[in-house]
Amino acid sequence: MEAWVPLFEIFMNSPTPETEASLWLQQYFSATTSSSSTTTPITPSSFISLLTKPCDANVKDSSFPSSPITKRIMFIETLPGMVQSRILSFLAVENRRFNGKELSKLARHLLSESQELEFWVKKAARNLLDVVSESNMNEWISGFSLDSGEETVGEEFDSLPEWLKDAAAANDPLLSWLPLSVVDFGSSFCDDSLGKDEDLFSQVEENGENDLMESGDDIDVDQALNVPLEPEIEKMAVRLRDRVLNFESSLKAVALANEIRLLCLEKGRDSLQVLNLIEPWNAEDETASVLISHLSSGDEEELAWPSQVLCSIVLPKLLVLEEPASRLLVTSTMEYCSLHQKAAVHALLFPLVFRRNGINNPICDVITRIVRECLHPAHVSAFCQKLLCGGDEERRFTMLPCHQCLVSSELVWTESLFNLFQNILNHNVQLTQDSVDCLVYHVTQMAERFSKSLKFGNFVLCLVSKCASLLKSHKNVLTEAVECTDTLVTKSILSRLASF
16 A cells, blocks of 8 residues: 555646546556566556455444444545546546456446545546547447448538539539539529529528527526516516515525425426516525525536536525625535535636626625535636636636626726735635746736735745646736835835746
8 A cells, every 4th residue: 555655645636637637547557577586466347446446434424423334435435536637637637547347347436426426526427437438439440441441431421413423524613512503593693683593592591590599598597588488477476586685584585495396397497587677686694595505406417407506595595795695695605616626616716706896805705615615626726727818718616697788898906815825825726837837927017016015025926836737937027016015015025036
């Protein structure tokens, strides 16, 4: 076991575990084959054997929470979820080094425990199973030696049909891929007056626009409020809205949440439009916390419904937040975001950061808690990459139309936003080079504006301390920017930069 400790440290701490683990294994695999004196052989099969080694663990029983039971599980299941997902991702990347049947067996066993698996572990296990299944299928097909047959089929597909071969010899083809001459179509084809075909062209354009609108609706489901609801549904939504405003007890709030979920998730119904009528964001925090806790559809991998729950209950409250959020609201939000991490990014983090007036301290505190308690550092790094460097498609978020006036299309840089990035860096999130480059650009642009701001100075000091290896090419521009500031940490920042 001790021989594998360096590898597990890579999976635990490395920002690029797949690459470093591959290099480490390649080095030790070759060393093992060249030396037979190794007490603990480091081979692909021994690594899989270690991961699948049975262990006894105490697990809480849902029926008797106070008395844990002993359960036989694999060694990999005793590791933290983050390490499990990294190991499974590595096995998917390096699947050719390992026995496909063993990898498939490992992935299937983990997926059989899907109710207890964390979201990203389940994702990685499914990806591993897909990769192994695809490679096995390719090997099975290649065993039939069908390459020549594929080439023949390809040639037959690309060749012209018999009735076009004679026409292909014509000197004046209409189109390069259609060997018919203009004469074949008659003189009417060359007529400049296309009045007869205007209706046809307009019909084609309308069909094209409809197709685009349909595809857009599939993508931006949060903004597709075009289909009118039935009058009975509207009346039910209005009644639920009145009940949302009149909180009586937690028990009745649970019943209210169940009715809202059933009304919204009815097949073929626009749930966002229903939520827009119910207006759950106007509920008291106590009611909102109960609604959040009981509006889950039960599918942790779903994105649309959890995003709609967050954007209709929590997001409007946080966008207008001027004082620290209530403990009830924050606690229920953290629990929900932990279960639905992707929805938390699209329905809370992105719209909050793009708040029209910029984020303030209370909003910064809530975002920081979501980042620290609900998301993996690698996912936070990806969020920062999209936030700082991504286009509109990558930064698209879920939101009700009535709240779009509260957000902006551009980042508004405030002291609290710089403080948020400092909190992210202090959480040991490994930012990409592109993200760091963008942060440096904004630092140079905002240095004079925040020349007296200690929060801005603390962020810059944290940036040059945590990302020193990525800032060497920016030493001069950062030095010029920091020299424009006058805070308690200015000299410390300049000293750090001088040591690059």
